Amino acid sequence: MAGWLIIALALALAPLALGSGRWVEFLELTLFVAVLGQGWNVLGGYGGQYSFGNAVFFGTGAYVQALLQYRFGISPWISLWFAIAGTAAVGAAIGWLSFRYGLRGSYFALITLAFAEAFHVLARSFPSITEGGRGVQLALNQDPDRALATFQFNFAGSFLAENGFYYTILAVFLASAFATWRMERTRFGAQLIAVRENEDAAQALGIDAFRVKLGAISISAAITAAAGVYYVQKYLFIEPGIAFGTSKSVEALFAPIIGGLGTVVGPLLGSFFIHGVGEAAKATIGQALGDRPGVDLILFGTILILVLAFLPRGLAGLWAALWRRLTGGDGNA
């Protein structure tokens, strides 16, 4: 808990200490991916259900947030609740279908991928609702007095204009981390972990595995949708590829697997690590070879494989083992 207060405080003060600009942008991206990762972690890390299509939740959240403003002029502060609750409902529906029919392991991964693809096609195919492939562009608010009301910080005065969305995603991340931390300490959390470890044994002990997984996928969807809300408010734009393409699904699973599955800190640790490495690689290798794209993702993929091979509990597990050794614990973690 003390560790988390330090992390929260450090992240809150970062824009003041680092000044705005590149480093804050880096942290903002790290936090955004950490939120996607936390969403994935609830279902994948704690529940053992590996989704390959979490973009479906990011995209649904983003589109609901964008379309309620775009089509009906609803305030972003109201639409965001619809975005989060609506996506949780979509998560429950997908979970209901998948888990009712007993899909586990690779089959669950495949069906989530298929749902993301189906939503991708739907978003492209009904321009009268979604504006199709062109995407939804929200109107820019230029009135500084309405910055807060429109949830747009571009003209809100220099500090807020530069750091408003950093604090938005920081708040979302801390909320998601706190929710996960709380979940670990409830009956629901204990039952979810039990289902991950051994579904048969869990059922024998009175756990309704179906309902527990349904709860987890809804929470996962809600957290991921919040990242979608942030994205839309920051960029005022969403289109089918960004919303439902595979890249968001992949980013969502990188961070927790590398950072440490089923730990509260894993997604943040993993996101920080890969983006740190990514930035370093772009600055060195990428620069040396003429700023070509792809370097960071080559490294991410390689790190993912190495972590899967050698660090099944991710960086958090490595850290715990090192800490135990340093403090003279028994060391066989």
Add this chain to the structure above:
Amino acid sequence: MLEVRGLSRSFGGLKAVDDVTLSVPRGQIVSLIGPNGAGKTTLFALISGFLKPDSGRVSFEGRDITGHKPHAICRAGIVRTFQVVQPFAGLSVHENIAVGAHTRLRDRDEALERAREVAHRVGMGAMLDRPASALTIAGRKRLELARALATDPRLLLLDEVMAGLNATEIGELVEVIRAIRDEGVTIFLIEHVMQAVMRLSDYTHVLNHGAMIASGTPREVTSAPHVIEAYLGHGAAARLAELEAGHA
């Protein structure tokens, strides 16, 4: 307390459980014995909801529970252990038992406290913080029992909890099971270790090829000729009798 009426289940052409009728009275220790492949574990799976019967009924405390889901049956008060132990390997002993305790207790602290009590009851008090994956076979069997006990069952189905244990460990576990019964939990157990069956059970059912072939006190059934034949093969009872006659 538990009534099983005409329960059957087949896999392909094979009748794994064939028209089984039995009852387990409250407060007793009843055992289920039989040669390997007799259908004992299948019968447990049918009672606990992991398999659905083709025909027949199971009722518990007067309520029909046939074909109910495993978690619902557990909540009704019947809990099973697994022949092949199924610990939550990534969790500690304490956390494992707490999962069971959560069946009746929502609050995390209460569940952890209850898990601690149960651990002491089955002699695992000193191992609470051990990872489940680091336990010996005897430890895992005890953990399986502790986790089941933590759900506050009224009927405990134990599937070969003695298998793989040495004589001392069996002796200890027999005492633990007796103590559980004395606290009011009815026990129905599958067991191969005859020494334990003889010492523990008030009543014994014998299953062979999916069908009940004998019921009675442990002494009665183990001296019945057709039970001996089921275990040792055709003609064994006659040979045993001859042997004994020869000695006399």
Add this chain to the structure above:
Amino acid sequence: MEFFGLTLPSYGWETVLGSAVSGVFLGAIYALVALGLTLIYGVLHIINFAHGALLMLGMYGVFFLWKLAGIDPYLAMLIVVPGGFALGYLLQRFVIGKASHGRDEIILLVTLGLSIVIENGALFFFSATERSVLVPYDLDGIDLGVTYAVWPEIAALAGSLAITGALWLFMMRTDTGRAIRAVARERRGAQLVGINVDHIFAVTFGLGTAIVAAAASLLAPTYPVHPQIGNLFVLIAFTVVVLGGMGSFVGALVGGFLIGITEQLGRLYMGESLGVITVSVIFILVLLLRPTGLFGQRSGQG
């Protein structure tokens, strides 16, 4: 025509049949891509996410052989197929087999990691530019009445039938094929009679990759290659495999044709954009309602 309250366009039978026939040609390609995937699944029980990336790599191989050495894309098969086998063998033996600890979700993630590395490797080295193999005969073909089939389409259809047949013969008639089938059916038993299971796994992965390299060669004249081309095929290939039944060769072939025809008819009736949703919908429905597919066995080679 009415369909769930939507008014669908109504077409003459020639148009519909023409769409179906071009669906057959498209389906042949899907079947071939799916064939390697289903072989690997049937034996290793691996869902190989990197399959699309390997297809893309094969297409770059064909492209550069044509561009730099002037080798005809079909002739290039003689080089890319053995190359694909070697690459697949090494990947399974030294990367996937080692990193996955035998758990199927982990295998899926490892192959996902591989696909990301391969895809972005291609992006890094070859850039995102689309590159096309130009053959002099790409617009010639046969008039089938309801539609016009170009030679590359006909070659893809013939090639996928021939390769499926050849693979079937290989599995039935050769010692290696028998060993692969033994491992697919009974892993532990095969080990006991002295079959080197790790080697057979790698050979199977190699064969799967060799088949997708052949597919690359047949695709090159009709599809321009770019680093993301694999993604276009990978979800479809999964659908074909699941629909046909994981591990079934006949299933891959029939599934390929069914998906090809469905997709073309879907496009005809629902438009270019929404038409492709038929693939995702079939995928979801089959996973939910009949995960063993049309010809599925538990582990099989039908």
